[in-house]
Amino acid sequence: MKAIVIGGGIGGACAAIALKRFGIDTAVYEAVKEIKPVGAAISIWPNGVKCLNYLGMKEALRKLGGNMRFMAYKDYQQGKTMTRFSMDPLIQSVGEQPYPVARAELQSMLLDTYGRDRVQFGKRVTHVEESADSVTAWFEDGTSATGDLLIAADGTHSIIRQHVLGYATERRYAGYVNWNGLVEIDESIAPADQWTTFVGEGKRVSLMPVSGNRFYFFFDVPLPKGLPQDRTTVREDLQGYFAGWAEPVQKLISQINPETTNRVEIHDIEPFMQLVKGRIALLGDSGHSTTPDIGQGGCAAMEDAVVLANMLQTNSLGIEDALLRYQEKRAYRVKDLVLKARKRCDVTHGKEMAVTEQWYEDLKSETGERILSGMCETILGGPLE
Numbered sequence: 001m002k003a004i005v006i007g008g009g010i011g012g013a014c015a016a017i018a019l020k021r022f023g024i025d026t027a028v029y030e031a032v033k034e035i036k037p038v039g040a041a042i043s044i045w046p047n048g049v050k051c052l053n054y055l056g057m058k059e060a061l062r063k064l065g066g067n068m069r070f071m072a073y074k075d076y077q078q079g080k081t082m083t084r085f086s087m088d089p090l091i092q093s094v095g096e097q098p099y100p101v102a103r104a105e106l107q108s109m110l111l112d113t114y115g116r117d118r119v120q121f122g123k124r125v126t127h128v129e130e131s132a133d134s135v136t137a138w139f140e141d142g143t144s145a146t147g148d149l150l151i152a153a154d155g156t157h158s159i160i161r162q163h164v165l166g167y168a169t170e171r172r173y174a175g176y177v178n179w180n181g182l183v184e185i186d187e188s189i190a191p192a193d194q195w196t197t198f199v200g201e202g203k204r205v206s207l208m209p210v211s212g213n214r215f216y217f218f219f220d221v222p223l224p225k226g227l228p229q230d231r232t233t234v235r236e237d238l239q240g241y242f243a244g245w246a247e248p249v250q251k252l253i254s255q256i257n258p259e260t261t262n263r264v265e266i267h268d269i270e271p272f273m274q275l276v277k278g279r280i281a282l283l284g285d286s287g288h289s290t291t292p293d294i295g296q297g298g299c300a301a302m303e304d305a306v307v308l309a310n311m312l313q314t315n316s317l318g319i320e321d322a323l324l325r326y327q328e329k330r331a332y333r334v335k336d337l338v339l340k341a342r343k344r345c346d347v348t349h350g351k352e353m354a355v356t357e358q359w360y361e362d363l364k365s366e367t368g369e370r371i372l373s374g375m376c377e378t379i380l381g382g383p384l385e
């Protein structure tokens with residue numbers, strides 16, 4: 001059996017690793033010459049970590065992961081702690097810890113695990129064709145590749161999605177802009193072992209530890225779509241959006257490197273239940289594009305990879321049957337994640353300011369129990385116990 005994997009991001013790389021581990025012949029085709037992820041870092045929640053463990057990356061991941069033992073929310077003006085609690089009950093309950101990691105390092109780990117030289121870079125798919133017993137991907141350079149099945153891990157702007165669904169989907173602007181990057185840990189801004197989030201005015205500023213004594217930071221601001229982007233004014237822009245915010249936030253803004261700070265307009269796609277057509281499977285953001293508000297997009301791609309490979313390995317009624325079983329297992333799960341993230345997004349970013357203000361009030365009496373139980377439920381919905 002030969003699988004063609006389109007896209008060498010988190011989803012494509014995990015799928016290729018998973019299939020290779022079951023002895024399935026794979027070839028990965030990636031559009032760009034060098035993968036430059038859109039964000040600086042990513043939090044891999046225990047459901048994603050378990051998938052990477054399962055795929056043989058347990059030790060490698062631990063070296064990249066930040067030591068995130070506590071979680072805290074702070075009020076935006078004074079920087080006063082609204083709630084702070086240990087992540088240990090979550091870890092004890094789900095059996096694994098979360099790992100925030102720098103994206104470039106995650107990407108390197110995945111490609112090294114698969115075999116970087118086995119990825120064909122600079123191969124952009126333009127269209128796909130299916131026959132009764134094979135599927136062919138055509139590339140921009142006029143070449144093609146044929147296999148028994150094709151995994152479309154070509155991201156949120158997937159061109160293969162339309163072939164699978166039979167219609168074009170639209171990305172929905174979620175109403176806010178996210179700036180993210182990495183800075184050296186400074187404990188006068190936030191503790192080194194804590195996920196710290198300042199909240200107010202429907203905005204947030206968050207810091208998570210990653211390895212190498214660095215914080216992954218992000219700033220969220222509700223804004224109209226399509227405002228001009230100018231790297232040279234990032235610091236001034238953030239100073240404006242966060243005027244009057246507490247001293248640690250001002251300090252963080254002064255310490256960021258505008259050259260390496262990313263600005264992303266956050267989108268998702270209305271969930272759909274069809275993830276496969278014949279011998280083609282959508283995987284990762286091509287099949288479910290979510291806002292990052294529960295940090296589950298990449299984790300869901302890891303879950304997809306594990307489930308897809310298991311379906312191909314454990315069933316013997318043919319590829320099309322195995323792909324349908326993959327769809328059956330994944331469609332509700334990923335829809336749920338997208339909708340949960342959308343709901344969190346709206347509360348966090350002041351879609352209805354009264355609801356957001358109530359959330360700020362609730363945080364002041366939060367012991368960690370409610371937040372962690374919501375996280376547990378999401379995590380335990382993954383495919384690996």
Ligand code: FAD
Pocket residue numbers: 006007008009010011012013029030031032035038039041042043044045048123124125126153154155156157158159178180264283284285286292294295296297298299300301
């Ligand atoms: P991608 O990473 O987009 O990879 C797709 C690949 O396909 C790319 O390399 C692209 O070049 C290639 N490609 C595209 N078109 C073609 C083509 N035609 N031919 C060949 N190759 C092609 N998730 C989490 O789990 N935790 C988080 O904390 C988190 N934080 C996030 C923060 C932000 C600001 C954002 C934007 C997202 C976040 N996510 C997070 C989501 C996560 O980044 C995505 O879900 C994940 O990257 C999806 O992986 P993917 O492989 O499906 O897609």
